[in-house]
Amino acid sequence: MKRFLRDNGLSVAFGLLFVLALVGQALAGHADYNNQQLVDGGAKVSLWTFLTSSTFAVDVAENWQSEYLQFFLYIFATVWLVQRGSPESKPAEKIGTESDEEQLVGAHTTARSPKWARAGGWRTAVFSRSLCLTMAALFLLSWTAQAIAGWSAHNAEQLAQLADPLTLPQYVASADFWNRTLQNWQSEFLALGSMAVLSVYLRQRGSPESKPVGTPHDTTDATG
Amino acid sequence: MRHALVLAGLVTGAALLVGGCADQRAGQPVDTTNRFLTALADGDTTAACQLLAPTTSQSLTSDGEPCGDALAALALPTEPARDASVWSDRAQVHSDGDTLFLVDLADGWRIAAAGCTRAEEDTYDCALESG
Numbered sequence A: 001m002k003r004f005l006r007d008n009g010l011s012v013a014f015g016l017l018f019v020l021a022l023v024g025q026a027l028a029g030h031a032d033y034n035n036q037q038l039v040d041g042g043a044k045v046s047l048w049t050f051l052t053s054s055t056f057a058v059d060v061a062e063n064w065q066s067e068y069l070q071f072f073l074y075i076f077a078t079v080w081l082v083q084r085g086s087p088e089s090k091p092a093e094k095i096g097t098e099s100d101e102e103q104l105v106g107a108h109t110t111a112r113s114p115k116w117a118r119a120g121g122w123r124t125a126v127f128s129r130s131l132c133l134t135m136a137a138l139f140l141l142s143w144t145a146q147a148i149a150g151w152s153a154h155n156a157e158q159l160a161q162l163a164d165p166l167t168l169p170q171y172v173a174s175a176d177f178w179n180r181t182l183q184n185w186q187s188e189f190l191a192l193g194s195m196a197v198l199s200v201y202l203r204q205r206g207s208p209e210s211k212p213v214g215t216p217h218d219t220t221d222a223t224g
Numbered sequence B: 001m002r003h004a005l006v007l008a009g010l011v012t013g014a015a016l017l018v019g020g021c022a023d024q025r026a027g028q029p030v031d032t033t034n035r036f037l038t039a040l041a042d043g044d045t046t047a048a049c050q051l052l053a054p055t056t057s058q059s060l061t062s063d064g065e066p067c068g069d070a071l072a073a074l075a076l077p078t079e080p081a082r083d084a085s086v087w088s089d090r091a092q093v094h095s096d097g098d099t100l101f102l103v104d105l106a107d108g109w110r111i112a113a114a115g116c117t118r119a120e121e122d123t124y125d126c127a128l129e130s131g
Helices: A002-007 A009-040 A047-051 A054-080 A115-119 A121-128 A130-160 A168-172 A175-201 B002-025 B027-041 B045-050 B054-060 B067-074
Strands: B081-087 B090-095 B099-105 B108-118 B124-128
Touching (some): A002 A009, A009 A047, A009 A054, A047 A054, A115 A121, A121 A130, A130 A175, A130 B081, B027 B045, B027 B081, B027 B090, B027 B099, B045 B067, B054 B067, B067 B124
Antiparallel strands (some): B081 B090, B090 B099, B099 B108
């Protein structure tokens, strides 16, 4: 158990933080929703009713989609774009998908290479892109969930304000959908850009997200 | 390709779930609306007043007039309800003569607004509403 926690500390810690934050969001969101219900002349709901509501679903989904978009774009962009001096970037001479030798595929696999890396053909082609494909799929799934849940929640607000509900195409073109989407996207892109630049000049001793403390600023792709 | 089909299935399923749930729940606000309209048509304003949302009833009687008298004075259309659109705890019901808005409270669906005519940008001005 001790060894498991040591070897998987990062995923366990962030998994716990995610659960705690989601529980906190549920409790705060429930209180906020009921306050708004009183203002709108509606009825207070139980925590379970709120957790199964479209309001909670859209509040969760709009954050998830932007996180997966962030990772999809960053993983994909760092194949082709570089940031000189950043540990988040590879050196300019390695721009692109790199050689089979560098990527340990084709004739350069080892006995311990993953099965689909050794398989060749479409399996290796898919496995070579599996991280981006998965992040993109999770982004599309959660963005779709945001659209559908947001449509339901927005239409309930429309009716409370004595206005017509929207069709799904109308909602996807609406200010509410794009406000929710873009307010999340701007923060993700800001975080990525900040990290790419700040990591050139700043250090965190011991973190693989940072260059070693004494590494020159113009050294790229070195981790601590 | 398989991932795309699974995703398409999930999206379709979610949309059907949202739409299907809305259709099944449409019966309840339509029933409440028809009870309200029937009571009005029969002159039973007491029964009609009991089907109003509390905030709407308070708004109707804010100048001291009894609910039944104030409701009768509005002369609301009483054609039966035709269809309903339900979203969460809110519903919009159409009849041939009117558009009504309902809210789902602890003791069931109640009339939040009635005698509504379309104003600008898909909003409504209502003869009977809260606030």
